[in-house]
Amino acid sequence: MNSKAVLAPSPSRNGKVIEILEEKCKGCNRCVEACRSDVFIPNLKKGKPPIVFYPEECWYCGCCIQECKHGAIRLLLPLYQRIAINWKDKATGEINYVKINKKKGG
Amino acid sequence: MESKKWPYPVKYGREKRIDTDVLVIGGGIAGCHAAISAAKMGARVALMEKGATKWSGNGGAGVDHWQAACTNPCCKVTPEEMTSAVVESLGGYECGLKRFIQCVEGYDTLLEVEQMGVKVRDTDDEFRGAEFRDEKTKLLFAYDYENRYTIRVWGHNMKPALYNELIRLGVAVYDRVMATSILTDNGIPGSRAVGATGLSVRTGEFYVFSAKAVILCIPEAEGLWDSPEPHGFGRNFHDPNCRGDGLAMAFEAGAELTLLEKTMPTDSSLGYVPYAVGNAHNTWHGCTIVDSRGLEVGWFDREGSPIPYKGRFLPARGQKFFVDGGSIGDPRNLYRIYPPVIDPKISQKIRCLEYVLPLYADLPSMPEHERNAIFGLMIRNEGKTFELYNILRGSGFDPKNCMLQVPIFEPEGYGQPPTWWYGPAIPKLRRIGRGAGVVVNWELMTCVEGLFAAGSIIFGHGDHAGAATSGRYAGRQAAIYAKRANEPRIDEREVKKEEERLYRFLRNKDGLRWKEILGGINRVMQDYCSVYKHETTLRIGLGLLRNIRENELSNAHAPNPHELGRIIECDFLLKTGEIVILSSLARKASSSYLSFYRFDCPQVDPPEWHKLVTIRKDGSDVKIGELPLDYYLKPPYASSYEENYVNYSKIGRRKK
Numbered sequence: 001m002n003s004k005a006v007l008a009p010s011p012s013r014n015g016k017v018i019e020i021l022e023e024k025c026k027g028c029n030r031c032v033e034a035c036r037s038d039v040f041i042p043n044l045k046k047g048k049p050p051i052v053f054y055p056e057e058c059w060y061c062g063c064c065i066q067e068c069k070h071g072a073i074r075l076l077l078p079l080y081q082r083i084a085i086n087w088k089d090k091a092t093g094e095i096n097y098v099k100i101n102k103k104k105g106g
Numbered sequence: 107m108e109s110k111k112w113p114y115p116v117k118y119g120r121e122k123r124i125d126t127d128v129l130v131i132g133g134g135i136a137g138c139h140a141a142i143s144a145a146k147m148g149a150r151v152a153l154m155e156k157g158a159t160k161w162s163g164n165g166g167a168g169v170d171h172w173q174a175a176c177t178n179p180c181c182k183v184t185p186e187e188m189t190s191a192v193v194e195s196l197g198g199y200e201c202g203l204k205r206f207i208q209c210v211e212g213y214d215t216l217l218e219v220e221q222m223g224v225k226v227r228d229t230d231d232e233f234r235g236a237e238f239r240d241e242k243t244k245l246l247f248a249y250d251y252e253n254r255y256t257i258r259v260w261g262h263n264m265k266p267a268l269y270n271e272l273i274r275l276g277v278a279v280y281d282r283v284m285a286t287s288i289l290t291d292n293g294i295p296g297s298r299a300v301g302a303t304g305l306s307v308r309t310g311e312f313y314v315f316s317a318k319a320v321i322l323c324i325p326e327a328e329g330l331w332d333s334p335e336p337h338g339f340g341r342n343f344h345d346p347n348c349r350g351d352g353l354a355m356a357f358e359a360g361a362e363l364t365l366l367e368k369t370m371p372t373d374s375s376l377g378y379v380p381y382a383v384g385n386a387h388n389t390w391h392g393c394t395i396v397d398s399r400g401l402e403v404g405w406f407d408r409e410g411s412p413i414p415y416k417g418r419f420l421p422a423r424g425q426k427f428f429v430d431g432g433s434i435g436d437p438r439n440l441y442r443i444y445p446p447v448i449d450p451k452i453s454q455k456i457r458c459l460e461y462v463l464p465l466y467a468d469l470p471s472m473p474e475h476e477r478n479a480i481f482g483l484m485i486r487n488e489g490k491t492f493e494l495y496n497i498l499r500g501s502g503f504d505p506k507n508c509m510l511q512v513p514i515f516e517p518e519g520y521g522q523p524p525t526w527w528y529g530p531a532i533p534k535l536r537r538i539g540r541g542a543g544v545v546v547n548w549e550l551m552t553c554v555e556g557l558f559a560a561g562s563i564i565f566g567h568g569d570h571a572g573a574a575t576s577g578r579y580a581g582r583q584a585a586i587y588a589k590r591a592n593e594p595r596i597d598e599r600e601v602k603k604e605e606e607r608l609y610r611f612l613r614n615k616d617g618l619r620w621k622e623i624l625g626g627i628n629r630v631m632q633d634y635c636s637v638y639k640h641e642t643t644l645r646i647g648l649g650l651l652r653n654i655r656e657n658e659l660s661n662a663h664a665p666n667p668h669e670l671g672r673i674i675e676c677d678f679l680l681k682t683g684e685i686v687i688l689s690s691l692a693r694k695a696s697s698s699y700l701s702f703y704r705f706d707c708p709q710v711d712p713p714e715w716h717k718l719v720t721i722r723k724d725g726s727d728v729k730i731g732e733l734p735l736d737y738y739l740k741p742p743y744a745s746s747y748e749e750n751y752v753n754y755s756k757i758g759r760r761k762k
Binding site for chain 2: 017034043058060077
């Protein structure tokens with residue numbers, strides 16, 4: 001058991017919203033320029049991924065993803081939205097919803 | 107989150123001056139078309155946009171429909187028929203002249219967009235043989251397959267295409283510059299518009315534009331009743347950057363506004379993802395709906411008779427054409443264009459368990475072309491759906507096998523079609539929409555000389571094609587006006603005053619930040635100016651808004667240019683809220699068309715109130731006035747749409 005306790009900020013709203021996959025991001029900042037609301041700010045270290053600084057202002061439009069040439073951005077719909085996008089498989093009757101816990105894909 | 111160094115150069119107090127023929131305020135669909143059209147007429151054009159023109163605006167995240175393209179070669183409805191039917195269905199509370207311009211020039215505008223690289227016909231023959239496809243032109247239609255006035259489009263790249271065209275034509279695009287005021291001759295509201303001031307939301311630099319003509323292209327206002335807390339901006343279908351900037355600036359410049367008393371439910375109050383839940387409306391019109399046991403919820407015609415599958419896309423017997431609710435407000439007001447609808451008795455049938463919740467959108471049972479048109483063409487190109495499509499597919503949703511669930515809400519909610527596609531509405535949460543805006547003449551000029559308008563800022567109902575087409579028309583008018591206009595004279599005192607107004611929010615480090623101010627404005631509107639109103643509560647609300655302005659807002663604090671922009675938005679929202687309340691006080695009768703109910707004036711839609719109530723600033727006074735609903739067909743104008751169009755469009759008689 002990890003017995004360490006830390007004081008960590010607890011985002012009250014939507015947490016991450018946008019995830020930048022560091023291994024894929026080239027730091028070109030095209031997403032920074034695409035975002036209507038300046039959710040991102042460029043990293044002061046050149047070539048490093050931008051910082052998602054105002055996640056609560058994200059409109060979930062996906063324009064940053066359209067603009068990214070490297071497939072380095074994922075839109076993490078918050079749980080209260082994902083859980084309501086659910087469907088029934090007609091053949092099996094199985095109920096499913098949007099999941100984002102996998103690292104790749106969406 | 108910890109504080110970080112601001113990543114952009116800080117230029118508070120620095121000033122940039124730009125001189126141009128035509129200034130476009132707002133780089134959404136209307137603004138881009140306005141700028142392109144004015145530039146093609148040979149004008150020097152500058153465009154200022156708060157966000158990024160390449161993607162921003164309500165239409166920036168895609169579009170799947172081009173509405174009311176009445177001059178396309180397959181359409182069987184004339185512009186006059188469409189305009190008069192829509193105006194009637196809205197009880198006359200609609201800008202018929204803008205609607206007519208859209209019906210006449212909308213298809214030409216679409217052909218221009220096609221030239222810019224947007225796919226508007228089925229060139230890959232993906233839908234060959236579909237009922238809604240014209241084999242000759244390869245155009246795909248939606249809703250009424252017989253009359254063919256709405257065209258399905260692959261509009262995911264609409265904004266990048268428009269942006270490239272702006273650059274190609276040499277339009278000077280100023281991104282991340284929010285407009286803060288419209289400058290008028292000598293700083294007098296109502297005198298000629300001569301430019302605008304702006305603020306960079308990245309550097310804090312102050313901009314002064316002088317222009318011979320100004321086109322205002324900012325839509326109404328989001329976020330007056332509903333706060334971004336706790337769900338963030340993402341739940342909303344409308345651009346969160348449109349915070350009443352346009353209405354407030356137009357009012358301050360002396361333009362005449364109307365229909366601010368009209369409100370409607372906020373879409374997605376509870377944060378359901380628009381279009382990503384089961385529904386049968388708008389983009390999903392005609393979708394098969396079943397209950398949890400697989401029992402089909404039928405479709406019915408205007409007589410209340412059940413109809414076969416194909417009837418969902420055809421007018422009823424004896425009906426010339428129908429208009430879907432996605433195209434206009436609520437066609438249930440009008441028998442003449444009443445569309446095929448989901449079982450009108452659905453609410454009571456849910457209550458007595460004839461249908462057992464939840465309901466599902468049964469895409470698998472639909473013909474392949476219909477299924478692919480909804481999920482693949484439209485859900486992939488319509489606003490905010492391009493990534494949704496990938497997310498759903500990536501999570502294993504397959505429209506061939508899976509049924510998407512309709513949100514669960516109170517039975518009455520199912521009888522209100524528009525709520526399905528974004529979940530239940532909360533009564534107290536309203537939005538300005540499909541009403542409020544500036545009054546314009548047949549040149550799309552406001553009562554302020556040289557100040558034109560395009561898109562949803564014009565009163566009445568707006569949509570993507572309407573924004574595009576009115577933008578194109580206003581751009582042409584403004585360029586012609588600018589050719590004969592005198593040089594603009596900027597009043598330096600007005601500029602100085604504006605600069606001080608903006609930068610005061612940098613001073614008080616203990617002041618409230620923008621989100622708290624916004625929450626306060628929202629609470630006032632929710633409590634004192636929701637669906638049901640009374641003079642006493644309206645006046646208290648007005649007083650509280652003015653209190654917020656004098657106390658919390660004037661002491662508010664912005665730690666960087668981004669938040670400075672957001673605080674200025676709060677100022678615009680406060681002003682817009684005040685105008686909404688003043689307009690609500692001025693209309694002394696209830697109206698079902700306007701979703702406007704006053705306890706103290708309970709009579710609904712009495713004939714003497716069947717008019718536009720207008721509001722404008724005159725010096726330091728507010729002037730309430732009125733106009734006939736069809737003022738644009740009364741002297742000094744001609745009595746027919748066509749004749750006015752010939753007189754004012756600068757095109758002359760149109761091709762038949």
